[in-house]
Amino acid sequence: xxxxxYLKLIWILAYRTFRESLKTRFFLLFAIFAFILMYxxxxxxxxxxxxxxxxxxxxSLLLMEILCIVYALFQVSSAFSTEIRNKTIYLVLSRxxxxxxxxxxxxxxxxLSTAFIILVLSLMAVFVIKSRGLSVPxxxxxxxxxxxxxxAILTSFAFLLSLLSTSDITAFVMSGLFYVLGHVTSExxxxxxxxxxxKFFILKxxxxxxxxxxxxxxxxxxxxxxxxxxxxxxxxFLWISAAYILSAWAFSRKEF
Amino acid sequence: xxxxxTKRKMNNNKIKKAGFIMPVIALTLFLAGNFLAEKEYHSSxxxxxxxxxxxxxAPLDMAALSLGSRRVFxxxxxxxxxxxxxxxxxxxxxxxxxxEFYKEFTGRAFHIxxxxxxxxxxxxxxxxxLAFNMNRYDDAEALLKYLLKYHPEQRFYTQSLLSVAARKKxxxxxxxESIIPVIQAPDCxxxxxxxxxxxxxxxxxxxxxxxxxxxxxxxxxxxxxxxxAVQGLKDLELVRQGYTDPLSEELQNI
Numbered sequence: 001x002x003x004x005x006y007l008k009l010i011w012i013l014a015y016r017t018f019r020e021s022l023k024t025r026f027f028l029l030f031a032i033f034a035f036i037l038m039y040x041x042x043x044x045x046x047x048x049x050x051x052x053x054x055x056x057x058x059x060s061l062l063l064m065e066i067l068c069i070v071y072a073l074f075q076v077s078s079a080f081s082t083e084i085r086n087k088t089i090y091l092v093l094s095r096x097x098x099x100x101x102x103x104x105x106x107x108x109x110x111x112l113s114t115a116f117i118i119l120v121l122s123l124m125a126v127f128v129i130k131s132r133g134l135s136v137p138x139x140x141x142x143x144x145x146x147x148x149x150x151x152a153i154l155t156s157f158a159f160l161l162s163l164l165s166t167s168d169i170t171a172f173v174m175s176g177l178f179y180v181l182g183h184v185t186s187e188x189x190x191x192x193x194x195x196x197x198x199k200f201f202i203l204k205x206x207x208x209x210x211x212x213x214x215x216x217x218x219x220x221x222x223x224x225x226x227x228x229x230x231x232x233x234x235x236x237f238l239w240i241s242a243a244y245i246l247s248a249w250a251f252s253r254k255e256f
Numbered sequence: 257x258x259x260x261x262t263k264r265k266m267n268n269n270k271i272k273k274a275g276f277i278m279p280v281i282a283l284t285l286f287l288a289g290n291f292l293a294e295k296e297y298h299s300s301x302x303x304x305x306x307x308x309x310x311x312x313x314a315p316l317d318m319a320a321l322s323l324g325s326r327r328v329f330x331x332x333x334x335x336x337x338x339x340x341x342x343x344x345x346x347x348x349x350x351x352x353x354x355x356e357f358y359k360e361f362t363g364r365a366f367h368i369x370x371x372x373x374x375x376x377x378x379x380x381x382x383x384x385x386l387a388f389n390m391n392r393y394d395d396a397e398a399l400l401k402y403l404l405k406y407h408p409e410q411r412f413y414t415q416s417l418l419s420v421a422a423r424k425k426x427x428x429x430x431x432x433e434s435i436i437p438v439i440q441a442p443d444c445x446x447x448x449x450x451x452x453x454x455x456x457x458x459x460x461x462x463x464x465x466x467x468x469x470x471x472x473x474x475x476x477x478x479x480x481x482x483x484x485a486v487q488g489l490k491d492l493e494l495v496r497q498g499y500t501d502p503l504s505e506e507l508q509n510i
Contacts, residue, residue: 044332044335047335047338047339048331048334048335048338049338049477049478050377050443050445050446050476050477050478051331051334051377051378051443052477054331054375054377055331055334055335058325058327058328058331059328059331061328062323062325062328065323066323180322180323183321183322183323183324184321184322186297186299187299187304187321188304189303190303190304190305191304191305194305208287208290211286211289211290211293212290212293212294212297213324214297214299214324215293215296215297217324217325219325219327219328220324220325220326220327220328221300222327229296231292231293231295231296232292232293232296232297234289234292235289235290235292235293235296236289237289238285238286238288238289238292239285239286239289241282241285242282242283242284242285242286242289243282243286245278245279245281245282245285246278246279246282248278249278249279249282
């Protein structure tokens with residue numbers, strides 16, 4: 001099989017995953033729930049009086065990220081288990097499709113649906129902000145891109161965790177912890193410098209084991225300007241590739 | 257069918273046969289990513305060691321750091337501060353005696369500054385309240401100096417610091433000159449604009465005061481300051497007609 005035919009296979013699987021995720025009732029319920037949450041955030045921002053624009057934008061962006069992460073993790077943790085339960089995975093694996101290609105298709109599909117949900121949530125947020133007669137700040141869309149990069153990194157590691165863990169819930173919780181630790185590791189750097197002995201070793205290990213997600217928190221560092229550099233984007237690519245290779249390795253050893 | 261199955265097995269076996277080479281490649285890529293990230297990441301926020309959490313602030317601070325959302329939590333602390341300020345002003349707060357009035361204000365203002373020193377409008381507002389409403393010049397100065405440590409390029413903090421110093425010295429004209437750039441910022445809080453308008457009136461610069469009142473009416477969302485600005489314009493109309501400024505006595509205390 002040529003490289004192009006592999007790419008074609010990945011695209012077919014990705015499109016199928018994307019379409020399936022949008023066809024579920026969960027997507028519609030999720031979108032309605034997200035909109036209600038975003039609209040409720042207006043109440044919080046109104047309390048800030050003359051800072052309403054900033055507060056509403058900040059809350060919308062945070063909600064967008066949390067909802068998007070929850071959606072992506074839900075998709076990932078149930079991606080293979082649902083297929084195994086419905087026995088649809090055998091339809092793919094019984095064909096001459098390498099497991100690595102199957103995994104790449106699934107990952108790309110989940111990332112596509114994540115990008116779509118970010119687009120939907122961004123439009124909701126813009127609608128809510130505009131409905132209050134406020135303007136959308138310049139960094140809003142850069143922040144949405146940052147959220148996508150974070151979700152893409154987390155999605156690829158969540159696939160790995162879902163292949164290694166025994167239940168959907170365990171994979172979901174572990175991925176959630178991964179998200180939290182991804183933010184905390186860069187914050188604890190001053191503590192690492194002050195620590196010594198075993199404490200130093202544990203804290204340093206935390207810094208090495210988890211990718212620094214704060215690198216893409218544009219919604220938090222908006223004042224510092226447009227933050228994406230070739231280096232930060234390359235780091236994201238390397239992390240996603242590393243997680244994918246490990247997942248492919250784990251998937252190749254999995255017995256069905 | 258056999259051919260297809262054999263091909264599938266072969267494809268899968270290629271990865272299996274690679275043994276532990278794949279995890280090693282993955283680990284190398286992961287560490288390369290970490291190395292790049294370490295080079296690229298420069299936090300503009302104060303370090304975690306400066307947060308000084310209390311039992312009251314710790315849960316929210318933990319959430320702020322875990323979600324990478326210092327900005328949002330600085331917003332939440334601002335809302336809490338405004339509620340606290342409002343309750344204390346109305347006599348519905350925790351204070352039992354005059355000494356206890358706004359006791360927590362300085363600490364809360366510093367907490368916002370420590371979470372997000374780039375939150376210009378909130379930090380300027382809290383410094384202005386400390387200096388001009390509560391006469392806590394030293395606290396306001398310390399707050400602005402702390403903010404300038406992280407954002408020395410923020411001329412609004414410098415200007416606010418200068419006006420606090422002038423107020424401390426009792427020199428209103430110097431204070432006025434230093435505060436003018438602050439009120440020109442689009443996110444300048446109406447409280448500061450209102451104080452500046454009063455200073456203009458004290459200095460006899462009525463046209464500039466009227467302009468500022470009109471600006472408050474046009475841009476502010478706070479009814480209290482809109483009402484004050486409308487009243488200010490009415491007072492200035494009387495001055496234009498030749499009467500003395502109704503606030504002339506109070507203005508001497510500003």
